[in-house]
Amino acid sequence: xxxxxxxxxxxxxxxxxxxxxxxxxxxxxxxxxxxxxxxxxxxxxxxxxxxxxxxxxxxxxxxxxxxxxxxxxxxxxxxxxxxxxxxxxxxxxxxxxxxxxxxxxxxxxxxxxxxxxxxxxxxxxxxxxxxxxxxxxxxxxxxxxxxxxxxxxxxxxxxxxxxxxxxxxxxxxxxxxxxxxxxxxxxxxxxxxxxxxxxxxxxxxxxxxxxxxxxxxxxxxxxxxxxxxxxxxxxxxxxxxxxxxxxxxxxxxxxxxxxxxxxxxxxxxxxxxxxxxxxxxxxxxxxxxxxxxxxxxxxxxxxxxxxxxxxxxxxxxxxxxxxxxxxxxxxxxxxxxxxxxxxxxxxx
Amino acid sequence: xxxxxxxxxxxxxxxxxxxxxxxxxxxxxxxxxxxxxxxxxxxxxxxxxxxxxxxxxxxxxxxxxxxxxxxxxxxxxxxxxxxxxxxxxxxxxxxxxxxxxxxxxxxxxxxxxxxxxxxxxxxxxxxxxxxxxxxxxxxxxxxxxxxxxxxxxxxxxxxxxxxxxxxxxxxxxxxxxxxxxxxxxxxxxxxxxxxxxxxxxxxxxxxxxxxxxxxxxxxxxxxxxxxxxxxxxxxxxxxxxxxxxxxxxxxxxxxxxxxxxxxxxxxxxxxxxxxxxxxxxxxxxxxxxxxxxxxxxxxxxxxxxxxxxxxxxxxxxxxxxxxxxxxxxxxxxxxxxxxxxxxxxxxx
DNA sequence: CTGTTAGCGCCTTCAA
DNA sequence: TTGAAGGCGCTAACAG
Numbered sequence: 001x002x003x004x005x006x007x008x009x010x011x012x013x014x015x016x017x018x019x020x021x022x023x024x025x026x027x028x029x030x031x032x033x034x035x036x037x038x039x040x041x042x043x044x045x046x047x048x049x050x051x052x053x054x055x056x057x058x059x060x061x062x063x064x065x066x067x068x069x070x071x072x073x074x075x076x077x078x079x080x081x082x083x084x085x086x087x088x089x090x091x092x093x094x095x096x097x098x099x100x101x102x103x104x105x106x107x108x109x110x111x112x113x114x115x116x117x118x119x120x121x122x123x124x125x126x127x128x129x130x131x132x133x134x135x136x137x138x139x140x141x142x143x144x145x146x147x148x149x150x151x152x153x154x155x156x157x158x159x160x161x162x163x164x165x166x167x168x169x170x171x172x173x174x175x176x177x178x179x180x181x182x183x184x185x186x187x188x189x190x191x192x193x194x195x196x197x198x199x200x201x202x203x204x205x206x207x208x209x210x211x212x213x214x215x216x217x218x219x220x221x222x223x224x225x226x227x228x229x230x231x232x233x234x235x236x237x238x239x240x241x242x243x244x245x246x247x248x249x250x251x252x253x254x255x256x257x258x259x260x261x262x263x264x265x266x267x268x269x270x271x272x273x274x275x276x277x278x279x280x281x282x283x284x285x286x287x288x289x290x291x292x293x294x295x296x297x298x299x300x301x302x303x304x305x306x307x308x309x310x311x312x313x314x315x316x317x318x319x320x321x322x323x324x325x326x327x328x329x330x331x332x333x334x335x336x337x338x339x340x341x342x343x344x345x346x347x348x
Numbered sequence: 349x350x351x352x353x354x355x356x357x358x359x360x361x362x363x364x365x366x367x368x369x370x371x372x373x374x375x376x377x378x379x380x381x382x383x384x385x386x387x388x389x390x391x392x393x394x395x396x397x398x399x400x401x402x403x404x405x406x407x408x409x410x411x412x413x414x415x416x417x418x419x420x421x422x423x424x425x426x427x428x429x430x431x432x433x434x435x436x437x438x439x440x441x442x443x444x445x446x447x448x449x450x451x452x453x454x455x456x457x458x459x460x461x462x463x464x465x466x467x468x469x470x471x472x473x474x475x476x477x478x479x480x481x482x483x484x485x486x487x488x489x490x491x492x493x494x495x496x497x498x499x500x501x502x503x504x505x506x507x508x509x510x511x512x513x514x515x516x517x518x519x520x521x522x523x524x525x526x527x528x529x530x531x532x533x534x535x536x537x538x539x540x541x542x543x544x545x546x547x548x549x550x551x552x553x554x555x556x557x558x559x560x561x562x563x564x565x566x567x568x569x570x571x572x573x574x575x576x577x578x579x580x581x582x583x584x585x586x587x588x589x590x591x592x593x594x595x596x597x598x599x600x601x602x603x604x605x606x607x608x609x610x611x612x613x614x615x616x617x618x619x620x621x622x623x624x625x626x627x628x629x630x631x632x633x634x635x636x637x638x639x640x641x642x643x644x645x646x647x648x649x650x651x652x653x654x655x656x657x658x659x660x661x662x663x664x665x666x667x668x669x670x671x672x673x674x675x676x677x678x679x680x681x682x683x684x685x686x687x688x689x690x691x692x693x694x695x696x
Numbered sequence: 697c698t699g700t701t702a703g704c705g706c707c708t709t710c711a712a
Numbered sequence: 713t714t715g716a717a718g719g720c721g722c723t724a725a726c727a728g
Contacts (some may be wrong), residue, residue, distance in 0.1 A: 001460075001463075001487075003720095003721055003722085004721065004722065004723095005721080005722095013698075013699085014698065014699040014700070015699085015700090015723095016698070016699055016701090016723080016724085017697090017698060017699075017720080018702070019722070019724085020697090020698085020723095020725055022723095023723075023724095024720080025723085026697080026698090026724090027697070028698085029697065029698090032698080033657060034697090044483065044487060045459040046457060046461045047461055047721090047722080048402075048463060048721050048722070049406070049461045049462050049703090050401045050402050050462070050463050050721080050723080051720070051721030051723090052718090052720090052722055052723070053396050053398045053704090053705090053722090054396075054399055054402050054703095054705065054720090054721080054722075055703080055721080055722045055723045056704085056722085056723065056726080057704070058723090068427075069417065069423045069426065070420075070423045070424060070427055070705050072420065075423055076418060077418045078417065079416075079417070079418055079444065080543045082443075083353045084698075087405070091441075091443070091458065091462075092443075093439075093441050093442075095430075096427065096430065096440070110439065110714095112349075112394040113395055113396065113397045114397050114398070114439075115349075115396060115398050121637065130545065135392065139349075139392060153544055171715090200718040207587070220700045229728090269539050284632060285546055285632070301651075317573065333474065351704095351705060351706085352706060352707095353705080353706095361714080361715085362714065362715040362716070363705090363706080363707090363715085363716090364707080364708085364714070364715055364716075364717095365713090365714060365715075367706070367707055367708085368707095368713090368714085369706095371707075372707085373707085374713080374714090375709095375713070376713075376714085377713065377714090380713085380714085395705090395706080396704090396705055396706070398704090399704070399705035399706040399707085399720090400705080400707070400708090401706095401708055401720095402706075402719095402720050402721065402722090403702090403705080403706050403707045403708080403719080403720055404706085404708090404720085405720070499710065509705065513697075663699080697728105698727100698728085699726100699727085699728075700718095700726085700727080700728095701723100701724100701725090701726085701727100702723105702725090702726105703723100703724100704721105704722090704723095705720105706719100706720090707718105707719100707720095708713105708717100708718090708719100709716105709717095709718090710714105710715100710716090710717090710718105710728090711717105712713105712714085712715080712716100712718085
């Protein structure tokens with residue numbers, strides 16, 4: 001790899017001059033600029049960001065930690081953040097924590113060692129030692145929590161409005177005439193999940209429906225586990241729910257597997273709605289009703305806040321952004337109205 | 349951020365000693381080691397990778413360029429590569445080219461500036477100027493092509509065995525009794541797509557079926573476009589195909605949308621099979637038959653090759669790895685046998 | 697405008 | 713086993 005010195009020699013100028021034409025920080029005469037640029041092309045020179053960063057102590061790099069970018073929601077968040085970063089000429093490093101607290105700690109440390117200028121964090125579902133994140137913030141590292149927000153710790157954060165979003169989903173189920181609505185949640189160590197559960201309860205109460213503890217099922221983020229839990233509940237003695245509301249995507253996937261395994265169809269045998277898109281929900285037959293989070297925007301806004309902090313152009317107080325979810329009404333939440341592929345008006 | 353010097357001062361030793369305990373390259377007495385480690389914790393010291401890299405000219409970082417990590421196939425590849433990297437204590441930077449040749453060029457340049465030690469490249473679908481990649485290789489940058497392999501350029505590469513994979517899918521359709529099998533491809537600028545088309549043709553020929561040009565539809569990677577193309581074909585006058593084979597995931601998605609829009613059901617009205625998983629294919633009703641690529645393994649193996657090259661422990665000749673795909677037979681490819689949610693034996 | 701130079705933080709000889 | 717010192721490639725003064 002050629003260095004700036006080799007470029008300078010070839011162009012017959014001083015290294016400072018080369019640096020000036022590269023950064024554009026100091027005006028350089030047209031003649032020299034051309035010579036320098038010719039030399040750069042000739043040598044196929046690529047400025048060493050490492051050396052630059054060491055000198056300027058700026059990396060123009062952001063990091064983002066997600067639980068698992070194999071879950072469709074997260075790549076969208078990442079793409080959003082990437083766009084915002086790119087607009088300001090920053091790059092983004094994305095890594096997976098696998099929802100492990102210790103792995104998350106390592107990653108945080110790695111990112112700090114790499115001297116990223118800010119971190120976007122989707123907390124691991126495993127209870128995160130608060131010291132891990134307070135340490136980061138205390139050390140003056142810019143941090144914005146995304147999607148999953150810590151409980152009693154003030155940080156910049158961007159996520160969806162969980163309570164209204166869940167209410168919206170459950171309200172819809174109620175409006176379709178369902179009375180025994182069960183919900184299955186992800187890990188309640190996540191504030192989101194507790195909030196969504198709250199939304200579920202509020203919607204029921206507001207409609208004058210009883211909140212039945214037997215209809216609140218505690219799941220997790222592994223579809224197989226969730227499927228097993230649901231199968232148990234659905235096959236148990238006693239009255240069945242006539243609708244199920246899942247509070248997140250992987251959990252919703254588990255419900256679908258359980259329904260299939262139990263030979264239950266939506267919405268004929270049981271109605272269903274879930275948080276999060278399943279990528280192709282509209283193609284399911286029947287198509288699935290979902291509470292859709294603005295994933296891309298969440299990532300975008302979060303990165304913007306980070307960038308503002310870096311530029312020092314942000315207020316002191318913690319910034320809290322809650323974006324509204326939207327409801328895509330499709331077939332699975334309806335009453336027993338058999339739909340067929342392509343039946344007119346079959347999907348919203 | 350504390351520096352190694354501050355750690356040394358606090359521990360009462362020289363910076364060299366601190367470096368020794370961190371890298372483990374030189375033995376240090378137990379007593380000093382403890383003092384140093386205490387100081388590190390005390391200061392919450394994180395070694396500056398930037399400085400280290402500048403000195404050692406090693407970043408322990410790999411880069412991977414994918415078209416769009418929002419397509420489910422790619423996150424799996426990335427996770428595979430990430431695992432292989434992590435085993436050797438490397439990190440991975442993943443970026444998206446959006447299938448744009450120029451963006452890919454920028455990204456390549458960025459990665460070089462960041463001094464990654466090797467690059468995994470899934471080429472953009474837009475025809476890539478061969479100089480772009482030959483330049484990289486010529487400059488001595490380690491590069492492994494993943495999934496999408498250049499045409500007439502010798503590089504290390506890892507991908508699926510396209511021809512047999514496509515043959516397998518089409519063979520299956522044939523074995524289910526379908527005679528007029530259409531195929532819809534992605535951009536033929538991609539060698540993969542041409543190979544898969546070849547597999548389609550070979551399967552037909554081997555079965556003594558005619559290769560009908562009217563049944564070879566040229567699509568792309570945008571589901572909406574593909575849906576439009578399919579709708580046109582399906583609504584045109586003349587005999588319809590009784591099966592469709594899609595040569596990749598996004599294209600397959602487009603087919604499904606078209607079928608829905610045309611009110612056609614699989615497999616009753618038309619059979620269907622596609623390359624690539626749609627994340628939840630097994631939950632579709634009817635469940636979708638897919639040719640599954642070992643995405644994780646592809647990423648893993650590719651990163652391993654890169655790492656071998658970096659360590660210099662690889663032969664000189666270009667390494668070419670082709671992994672077999674597998675066929676998941678489900679409902680959509682069958683003959684007109686109506687299936688129901690949970691019907692025993694309904695899905696493979 | 698152009699050239700010179702002092703570090704950025706760290707690792708690695710090399711000498712003690 | 714420990715400590716001292718040079719220099720990786722670059723940018724940002726500063727001097728010319």
